[in-house]
Amino acid sequence: MSERSDGVAGAKIRAEGVAKTFWSHDRDVVALQPVDLTVADGEFVCILGPSGCGKSTLLRIVAGLIGASAGRVTMDGRPIRGPGPERGLVFQEYALFPWLTVLKNVMYGPTVRGLGRVEAEARARAQIARVGLEGFEQQYPRQLSGGMKQRVGIARVWANQPDVMLMDEPFGALDAITRNILQRDLLKLWLEERHTVLFVTHSVDEAIFLADRVVVMSARPGRITAIVPVAVPRPRDLLAPEAIALKAELTRLVEDQVMGPRGEPSRLREYVN
Numbered sequence: 001m002s003e004r005s006d007g008v009a010g011a012k013i014r015a016e017g018v019a020k021t022f023w024s025h026d027r028d029v030v031a032l033q034p035v036d037l038t039v040a041d042g043e044f045v046c047i048l049g050p051s052g053c054g055k056s057t058l059l060r061i062v063a064g065l066i067g068a069s070a071g072r073v074t075m076d077g078r079p080i081r082g083p084g085p086e087r088g089l090v091f092q093e094y095a096l097f098p099w100l101t102v103l104k105n106v107m108y109g110p111t112v113r114g115l116g117r118v119e120a121e122a123r124a125r126a127q128i129a130r131v132g133l134e135g136f137e138q139q140y141p142r143q144l145s146g147g148m149k150q151r152v153g154i155a156r157v158w159a160n161q162p163d164v165m166l167m168d169e170p171f172g173a174l175d176a177i178t179r180n181i182l183q184r185d186l187l188k189l190w191l192e193e194r195h196t197v198l199f200v201t202h203s204v205d206e207a208i209f210l211a212d213r214v215v216v217m218s219a220r221p222g223r224i225t226a227i228v229p230v231a232v233p234r235p236r237d238l239l240a241p242e243a244i245a246l247k248a249e250l251t252r253l254v255e256d257q258v259m260g261p262r263g264e265p266s267r268l269r270e271y272v273n
């Protein structure tokens with residue numbers, strides 16, 4: 001909490017020189033060039049970049065699911081050496097247990113961590129209600145829509161009371177309307193509790209709608225090319241002039257990574273790491 005970086009409040013997550021090379025089909029695949037990033041306590045940071053730029057790789061390193069080839073990641077100043085309940089993960093794939101009801105899915109984490117059945121159930125029911133699924137506790141995942149499954153995924157993570165939410169394109173598989181609703185709801189829940197959120201997306205709109213800061217990554221091998229604060233007041237109207245201007249700039253930053261720079265350099269390059 002005491003560290004300061006990138007002009008934001010105390011550091012929750014800090015990545016220093018984090019790089020990753022995979023060994024695949026008898027050759028090295030450099031997924032991530034050295035990345036430095038600090039996420040403040042309670043901050044909502046979106047990682048934006050073209051497909052294959054290493055966004056998920058960075059998130060998985062922060063999650064402790066894979067190790068970095070170089071550099072280190074700390075949470076509250078302590079090195080991350082593996083997964084932990086203080087970092088909740090929500091993926092695009094819903095990753096629910098199909099043989100368990102909604103209630104049992106959400107109770108699973110707290111129960112595994114030793115909470116008694118009554119308390120685990122109370123906590124699960126509260127989280128299910130928070131994500132708007134009251135009345136669906138006894139349904140099975142196959143009986144739910146994609147958006148509902150993702151709500152269960154969020155409730156399941158929150159039931160573990162994590163400090164940090166790591167979200168890897170959680171709404172990527174959903175239709176546009178469901179996605180918008182879930183973005184709004186996620187933001188409402190985040191404003192209530194101010195977990196730290198690291199959210200991977202390749203949608204510029206989604207990043208502008210959600211983030212305090214947008215981290216733009218280059219095409220593979222990934223590195224951070226810009227960190228852009230979103231100064232648009234919440235609730236954000238993506239049709240407001242400042243949001244439209246930001247969208248143009250972020251789109252250009254991402255497209256430059258895919259197609260090479262066009263015209264004059266963006267004014268947002270002043271944020272380049």
Ligand SMILES: Nc1ncnc2c1ncn2[C@@H]1O[C@H](COP(=O)(O)OP(=O)(O)OP(=O)(O)O)[C@@H](O)[C@H]1O
Pocket residue numbers: 022023024029030031049050051052053054055056057058202220
């Ligand atoms: N386990 C692995 N073994 C080998 N290569 C990998 C592995 N995981 C990822 N990669 C490679 O690392 C690069 C970055 O992948 P990553 O999934 O992090 O990208 P991404 O930005 O999240 O992409 P997308 O937006 O398409 O999901 C890709 O070229 C990918 O093929």
